Structures are given as structure tokens and as C-alpha cells.
Amino acid sequence: MFERPHHGGNLGWAAQMAGCPAFSLLDFSASINPLGPPAAILAAIESALPALHHYPDPEYLRLRQAIAAYHHLPVDWVLPGNGSAELLTLAGRTFANLDCTYVVGPAFGDYGRSWRGVGAELQTIPWEVDQPWPWQKLRSPSEITDNIATQPQKRGLILNNPHNPSGALLARKEVLPLLPHYQWVLLDEAFMDFLPPEKEQSLVPHLGEHPNLIILRSLTKFYRLPGLRLGYALGHPDILSQWQAWRDPWPVNVLAEAAAIACLEAEEFRQQVWQWLPPIRAALQKDLASLPGLLPVTSQANFLLVKTAIPAPELQLELLIKFQILIRDCLSFPELGQDFFRVAVRTMADNQKLTQALASIMATAKS
Ligand SMILES: Cc1ncc(COP(=O)(O)O)c(C=O)c1O
Structure with missing residues (x-):
């Protein structure tokens, strides 16, 4: 049943x-793109079948190079994962060291799963989906929890852009000033690929200025490969190498690895x-x-x-x-x-x- x-x-x-x-x-x-996956990705998976006889490269160097080139980042700022969901679990572990993480609700349910799984504190800032996004509250996090006796000193923030389930797009110029208010910011851009370059609001180009920012991207929705499990984190090498050390050595299989490289080439x-x-x-x-x-x-x-x-x-x-x-x-x-x-x-x-x-x-x- x-x-x-x-x-x-x-x-x-x-x-x-x-x-x-x-x-x-x-x-x-x-929310999976019905136009995918492009034939070139299926062909790449097929060509990778002989690689099943070997373990994946635990460093995922070729894949990380491809992602890094796509986003104009150094290779050590990239960590591929078994879907962005796997990386969320690792993020929970990092954020568990904070007093509290804020998330605007309604929010994607896996944030709760990941945070609860490691005993991390997650506080929801309620938002009515027909009202403006609660920027003001996010800008003054010390006021959010005025009903709590001890104010959290070390705060984290989860943002999701575009936001699931509303589809709201948060403007880069509104998000950037929030970053200094938090020890860690996890920005889930799982649906950002659906916006063309002139409309997207990704913070990837700003990663270098904000070592407390970690961005998650997914390849499963846009390229219609949810069954393959493919995602990646972008962020400061210190935190990504910590995540790499925590997890199992081969989270991305060789077929997913080949597919991911082909996704990035599918202009x-x-x-x-x-x-x-x-x-x-x-x-x-x-x-x-x-x-x-x-x-x-x-x-x-x-x-x-x-x-x-x-x-x-x-x-x-x-x-x-x-x-x-x-x-x-x-x-x-x-x-x-x-x-x-x-x-x-x-x-x-x-x-x-x-x-x-x-x-x-x-x-x-x-x-
Ligand atoms: C907002 C959001 N982030 C992340 C994910 C996880 O995606 P995946 O693990 O397939 O990359 C989902 C899946 O529905 C999602 O809606």
C-alpha cells in the first residue's frame, strides 16, 4: 500500500x-520539463555504458571542469551530487552548527527533512503568496524571533529562487544585501535554468565576494532526468571539500556523470x-x-x-x-x-x- x-x-x-x-x-x-531530455544526452548515456565496469573518478574532475567552465568558476568551487537533494543533506550538517536557520514558508519540504535529520534548528517566516515577499523581515533577522527569549547569534538563511511552490522570482538586487546578515546562506536555484540569460537572477557571478554563500543547482528538472539524480553545489572550496570528506566517495554514477556533461553542452x-x-x-x-x-x-x-x-x-x-x-x-x-x-x-x-x-x-x- x-x-x-x-x-x-x-x-x-x-x-x-x-x-x-x-x-x-x-x-x-x-515540475519536469516535457521537452527533455535532448537526444544528445541519451546518446551520451549510451556511450558511457562501457564505463559501468569501473568506479567513477572520486574527484569527478571532468565533470567539475565542465560545470566550472559553464559557470566561469574555478574547479574547486564545484561539487557534483546525487541530485541537489543529496547536497541539501550535507548543507543541513553545516547549518546545524548555527543557532537557527530561517526559511520563508511555504517552502520545499526537503529543507525540513535535511535540517531535522541532523537536529538543526529551522524557523519558518510565514508568507502569504499573494503578498509581497517579506524582504524587510529577512533584512533584520534579529527582529524575526522577538518571541524567543534568547536571540540566535549565529543565523543561517535558506532561499529558493525561483521559489517553489509559488514560482516567484527574487531580484538579485534584493537578495545580495541580505547576505552579510547571515553566517551561512543556502541559495537553491533548482529552477533557475528555466529563465533565459536576460531574465535570470542567479547569484553565481557573485559567489567570489560572498564566501558564506552556497548555491545548489539541479539538472533533473530542466533536462528531464529526475530518475538519474544529478545536481551540484557551487561555493567556497573550504566548505565544499568538507562536504566531500563527509559523504560516500561515489555519489554520482558514471552514466549521470556523462549525462551532466552533455546537459551543459546542450545550448x-x-x-x-x-x-x-x-x-x-x-x-x-x-x-x-x-x-x-x-x-x-x-x-x-x-x-x-x-x-x-x-x-x-x-x-x-x-x-x-x-x-x-x-x-x-x-x-x-x-x-x-x-x-x-x-x-x-x-x-x-x-x-x-x-x-x-x-x-x-x-x-x-x-x-
Ligand atoms: C526547490 C527544489 N530544490 C531541490 C529539489 C531537488 O531536486 P533534485 O534532487 O532532483 O536535484 C527540488 C525537487 O523537487 C525542488 O523542488
């Missing part, structure tokens, strides 16, 4: 509810995604907004958070049973509860199936 999942893309539970095989589900719950694919996403996301937002009781939040990422008048778990179940469509309920985000769901932006045909299914459910709910 499968339990209700805490992440998107967990198809076992959904297939059980829908009474169909997992592969028949139309999955809007995981044509990136251009294609940057052209494709904005109009198709706008069309999905418009179609969802036209349905009674639904209010999508404007997003700069490849997903939309939607406020719903019908409780999201009910909608989710009806979509599963009647249409084999899976959306992400937001029950695991305590700030959102059953008033919201999240959907990935998929192909135009898939998006239309979703909006038609929702329209049909709304029509029966009214009658």
Missing part, C-alpha cells in the same frame, strides 16, 4: 487511487525551452483563471500554484479517478493546506486535457 506522497511525481499512490498503471497517468505533480535545447515556456505558461494560466473558483499565481518557473475554492484533495481525487490526471496537492506545505494545488507546465495538448478535466469537474460541482 502506498502512502499519500510529500513530493510531486510519486506515482505509486496516485496509480492506486486512479486504479490504473502508473505509466497511464498524466503527471502534473512533478540549442536551452534556447528551445526558453522560447517555448513563457507563451505556454501564459496560456495555461489564462485557461485556469477562466475557470470559476481557480486563481493561478503568476510564475517565472515551469509550474503554477493555483488557489482553489474546491478543496485541493477533493479535486485531486476526482482528477485521478475520472481522468487519470495527477496534480500536486499542497497539504505538505502547512501554509497552503487544501486551498492550493500546483501543476507543472506540460505540452499544449496535455495542458488542455487538464483544463478540460477541471472544467468538467467544476460544471458537475455547480449542477
